[in-house]
Amino acid sequence: MLPIKGPSTRFIGYLIPMIFFCLLPLWVKEAYYLHIFIEIGIYSIAALGIRLVLTSGQWNFGQAGFMAIGGYTSSLLVLDLGWPPLWATLPVASLFATLVGLAVGYPALSTKGIYFAMITLCLGLVVRQGIITFPGFTGGLIGLYGVPAPTPIPFMGALGNWVVSKVPAYYTILGLLALTLVVMHRIDRSRLGIVLRSISENETLAKSAGINVVKYKLIAFVIASFFGGLAGAFSVHYHMLCHPDSFSLWDSIFMVLYVVFGGVGSIFGAVLGTAVLISATELLRFTGAFRMVIYASIMIVTILFLPKGLISLPQAVREGIAKLRGR
Amino acid sequence: MEFSLLMQVMVNTAMLTGVYVLIAVGLNLIFGILKIIQFAHGQLYMMGAFMVYILVTGLGLNFYLALPVAALIVGLASLVIERFFYRPLKGDVLPSLLMGVALLVGLEGSFQLIFGAQEKYIENPLPKVVKLFGVSVPEARLLILVVAIASTIAVYLFLRRTKMGQAMRALTQDPEAASLQGINVNQIRAIGFAIASALAGVAGGLMLPIAYVTPFIGSPMVIKAFLIVILGGMGSLPGAVLGAFILAAADSFGFTFWGPVAALIGYLLVIVMLILRPRGLFGASY
Amino acid sequence: MVLMKVEGVTKYFGGLPALSEVDFEVHQGEILGLIGPNGAGKTTLYNVVSGLYQPTKGRIVYKGQDITRLPSHEVARRGIVRTFQMAELFKGMTVFENTMVAHHLHSREGIWGGLFNTATARRDRAEIEQSVMEILEFMQLASVKDELAKNLPHGYQRALGVAIGLAARPELLLLDEPVTGMNPTEATTFMDILRRVRDERRITLMLVEHNMRTVVGICDRILVLSFGKKIAEGLPREITKNKNVIEAYLGVKEIAA
Numbered sequence: 001m002l003p004i005k006g007p008s009t010r011f012i013g014y015l016i017p018m019i020f021f022c023l024l025p026l027w028v029k030e031a032y033y034l035h036i037f038i039e040i041g042i043y044s045i046a047a048l049g050i051r052l053v054l055t056s057g058q059w060n061f062g063q064a065g066f067m068a069i070g071g072y073t074s075s076l077l078v079l080d081l082g083w084p085p086l087w088a089t090l091p092v093a094s095l096f097a098t099l100v101g102l103a104v105g106y107p108a109l110s111t112k113g114i115y116f117a118m119i120t121l122c123l124g125l126v127v128r129q130g131i132i133t134f135p136g137f138t139g140g141l142i143g144l145y146g147v148p149a150p151t152p153i154p155f156m157g158a159l160g161n162w163v164v165s166k167v168p169a170y171y172t173i174l175g176l177l178a179l180t181l182v183v184m185h186r187i188d189r190s191r192l193g194i195v196l197r198s199i200s201e202n203e204t205l206a207k208s209a210g211i212n213v214v215k216y217k218l219i220a221f222v223i224a225s226f227f228g229g230l231a232g233a234f235s236v237h238y239h240m241l242c243h244p245d246s247f248s249l250w251d252s253i254f255m256v257l258y259v260v261f262g263g264v265g266s267i268f269g270a271v272l273g274t275a276v277l278i279s280a281t282e283l284l285r286f287t288g289a290f291r292m293v294i295y296a297s298i299m300i301v302t303i304l305f306l307p308k309g310l311i312s313l314p315q316a317v318r319e320g321i322a323k324l325r326g327r
Numbered sequence: 328m329e330f331s332l333l334m335q336v337m338v339n340t341a342m343l344t345g346v347y348v349l350i351a352v353g354l355n356l357i358f359g360i361l362k363i364i365q366f367a368h369g370q371l372y373m374m375g376a377f378m379v380y381i382l383v384t385g386l387g388l389n390f391y392l393a394l395p396v397a398a399l400i401v402g403l404a405s406l407v408i409e410r411f412f413y414r415p416l417k418g419d420v421l422p423s424l425l426m427g428v429a430l431l432v433g434l435e436g437s438f439q440l441i442f443g444a445q446e447k448y449i450e451n452p453l454p455k456v457v458k459l460f461g462v463s464v465p466e467a468r469l470l471i472l473v474v475a476i477a478s479t480i481a482v483y484l485f486l487r488r489t490k491m492g493q494a495m496r497a498l499t500q501d502p503e504a505a506s507l508q509g510i511n512v513n514q515i516r517a518i519g520f521a522i523a524s525a526l527a528g529v530a531g532g533l534m535l536p537i538a539y540v541t542p543f544i545g546s547p548m549v550i551k552a553f554l555i556v557i558l559g560g561m562g563s564l565p566g567a568v569l570g571a572f573i574l575a576a577a578d579s580f581g582f583t584f585w586g587p588v589a590a591l592i593g594y595l596l597v598i599v600m601l602i603l604r605p606r607g608l609f610g611a612s613y
Numbered sequence: 614m615v616l617m618k619v620e621g622v623t624k625y626f627g628g629l630p631a632l633s634e635v636d637f638e639v640h641q642g643e644i645l646g647l648i649g650p651n652g653a654g655k656t657t658l659y660n661v662v663s664g665l666y667q668p669t670k671g672r673i674v675y676k677g678q679d680i681t682r683l684p685s686h687e688v689a690r691r692g693i694v695r696t697f698q699m700a701e702l703f704k705g706m707t708v709f710e711n712t713m714v715a716h717h718l719h720s721r722e723g724i725w726g727g728l729f730n731t732a733t734a735r736r737d738r739a740e741i742e743q744s745v746m747e748i749l750e751f752m753q754l755a756s757v758k759d760e761l762a763k764n765l766p767h768g769y770q771r772a773l774g775v776a777i778g779l780a781a782r783p784e785l786l787l788l789d790e791p792v793t794g795m796n797p798t799e800a801t802t803f804m805d806i807l808r809r810v811r812d813e814r815r816i817t818l819m820l821v822e823h824n825m826r827t828v829v830g831i832c833d834r835i836l837v838l839s840f841g842k843k844i845a846e847g848l849p850r851e852i853t854k855n856k857n858v859i860e861a862y863l864g865v866k867e868i869a870a
Binding site for chain 1: 665684686687690694695697701702703705706710713714715717738777780781
Binding site: 122 | 412415416419421422425426428429433434436439440550553554557586590591594595597598601602605
């Protein structure tokens with residue numbers, strides 16, 4: 001039984017962190033740390049898509065595939081058709097990913113939950129394999145060369161240049177993340193949100209109450225694909241690289257992990273989980289293979305002792321103290 | 328196409344089928360009895376290969392002796408995994424899935440720490456080539472197939488003829504009824520898990536002479552195993568065998584003759600299969 | 614006026630007939646009882662009517678339209694809503710939310726409206742809230758509206774099951790053992806509520822129940838199933854004297870003096 005929480009965070013709860021993050025580059029100037037934030041931003045957006053699908057009770061193990069679709073579409077539009085990178089291509093790439101989500105989701109969602117999860121897993125594999133199979137078009141296993149960074153932001157001088165500074169990427173992803181958070185928050189509070197939750201709570205009852213379960217699952221899935229494509233498109237222009245290994249099955253699985261680790265069903269949890277695990281991966285990178293072990297240990301401890309995810313830590317602590325007191 | 332190439336590919340298919348069967352049967356067994364998706368199953372394959380490596384190069388043990396010893400070690404290790412990492416989750420599908428991923432990462436990392444990332448080889452104890460039906464078959468590859476066939480038959484007989492095997496089948500059908508009948512559910516689950524893991528370990532050991540071992544050989548294997556289980560149907564032994572064969576054939580023929588597009592079509596077919604006949608070729612419907 | 618006609622409905626599971634050639638009509642404004650020994654096929658019949666199962670043979674006509682092949686959410690939209698035996702609820706949601714979900718059918722808030730919190734969406738939501746509160750008050754659940762469904766005592770859970778049914782604005786409500794297990798006082802109160810559902814809200818009811826006294830007390834007509842077949846249909850006083858019915862329930866051929 002998934003402990004999907006209803007919307008409970010007030011909007012003000014988002015405002016303060018937002019201000020903090022807007023001002024962050026004033027203190028943190030090192031490119032490496034900004035890079036970590038940017039990576040967190042990218043994967044949070046994709047993870048939030050996964051989380052949305054999760055509120056309807058479905059598991060999406062193919063989000064990296066949608067990121068790849070977004071990334072490759074954007075790269076190809078720029079490299080082959082000469083479109084200005086990112087600003088023009090981002091919406092189109094995201095929309096294309098959305099269409100794929102629609103096309104695949106519609107037949108896939110008519111199947112039972114566990115099969116849908118497997119279909120999404122295979123979908124990620126199909127996308128990657130498709131990239132490898134047509135190297136003339138996609139650069140295959142070598143990837144696409146020379147994916148350009150977006151054009152520099154005029155009024156920011158050197159800081160506005162994507163190649164030289166991480167700042168424009170940071171603010172762009174912050175903006176995109178903010179947008180994603182607003183959308184997710186609003187959905188949760190809307191009729192769509194409550195319908196999705198009811199589907200995950202009790203699908204049969206939802207059907208009997210007149211809810212077209214497949215349609216709503218599809219809506220969630222399509223929205224998730226949109227944000228997956230969005231994250232992927234941003235990612236390729238930020239990294240200036242478009243390569244199939246950036247969008248592997250393990251990325252998909254890890255993103256699901258981020259959501260669950262942080263706290264299933266909670267928007268904040270999804271971002272928190274992503275932040276913690278990506279930071280851990282990055283910061284522990286210097287320890288080589290050690291980081292895999294530490295990473296795994298963190299996960300194992302959380303799974304065993306905090307099954308509701310990181311976000312339930314305060315509650316678990318409170319309960320633990322209460323238990324000790326009660327003795 | 329050249330006859331000898333075709334024969335070579337067929338030999339390869341047979342060998343791969345053997346490997347895949349050993350792994351898929353185990354995964355299927357775990358899924359049937361414990362109802363969990365053991366994502367770290369591939370790591371037991373990796374561990375088996377490492378154990379054989381250590382036993383042969385470190386202790387100078389004979390390869391044929393090292394195999395069962397390695398299987399035993401892997402089986403025991405898997406008991407620890409089941410008891411301390413999976414059992415506390417009480418069969419919850421989702422946490423088990425995540426635990427599997429965590430274990431996968433953890434085991435890969437641990438082995439990398441201990442052994443490093445370099446490929447490790449052993450000398451092929453069966454370097455000879457045997458002539459079967461006019462085709463040259465390396466003995467090492469033949470061994471894999473032989474062991475796979477023997478193991479599958481053994482598992483089949485075990486499940487059908489022994490009390491414990493029947494208890495396992497009862498668990499697959501109806502866990503609640505089984506426990507009410509006095510079957511020690513935890514014990515049966517642990518043993519099933521160990522057997523499945525040992526099979527995977529044996530597969531790893533058998534592959535060592537003709538390939539190599541690194542900490543990373545487990546991950547791709549588990550994905551293949553899942554595709555097989557999906558294709559063949561979860562919880563079905565003949566399904567696992569057939570699925571293994573199909574995948575092995577696809578991998579060998581497809582790769583040799585058609586390149587990456589074979590895999591693409593393969594994955595697409597799996598998706599179509601999941602939509603149209605999700606229970607696989609032989610699986611029972613949910 | 615005939616609201617629904619069930620014609621020759623047969624349902625096989627594997628080789629076993631759960632329902633055989635079941636024929637009956639539901640008249641608008643009545644309370645129709647559906648009784649029969651365990652395993653007679655009552656819940657199966659509900660499942661077929663509500664679209665959860667497809668019948669092997671036969672059809673269901675509702676207000677002149679053939680609804681046999683429709684999926685359950687479509688059937689609910691047309692006006693036939695069912696409740697479940699074990700009071701199926703959205704356990705992790707509050708009483709209020711449970712009821713509100715079912716109301717969604719009739720909400721005009723679209724996806725974009727929800728996203729941008731338009732004035733129309735807000736007005737729509739206010740209307741729904743009012744409507745939901747009205748239903749909760751009717752079912753005497755208003756006091757617990759913010760409780761999680763899983764924390765409710767049994768009787769309240771049953772009431773919530775009915776509230777969810779009502780929120781879907783049915784014309785025909787199929788109730789599955791709403792009072793089984795309740796003590797006589799609770800059951801009587803519940804039955805009064807059901808009468809009010811029919812009288813005040815103009816909803817036709819079908820009622821599966823085991824307690825004969827309850828059924829006879831409230832139903833206008835009764836339908837009896839046994840082993841998937843209809844063995845009697847008529848007024849309560851006829852049914853209680855019907856030999857086939859008594860035999861099906863008691864297994865005796867003679868009426869005890």
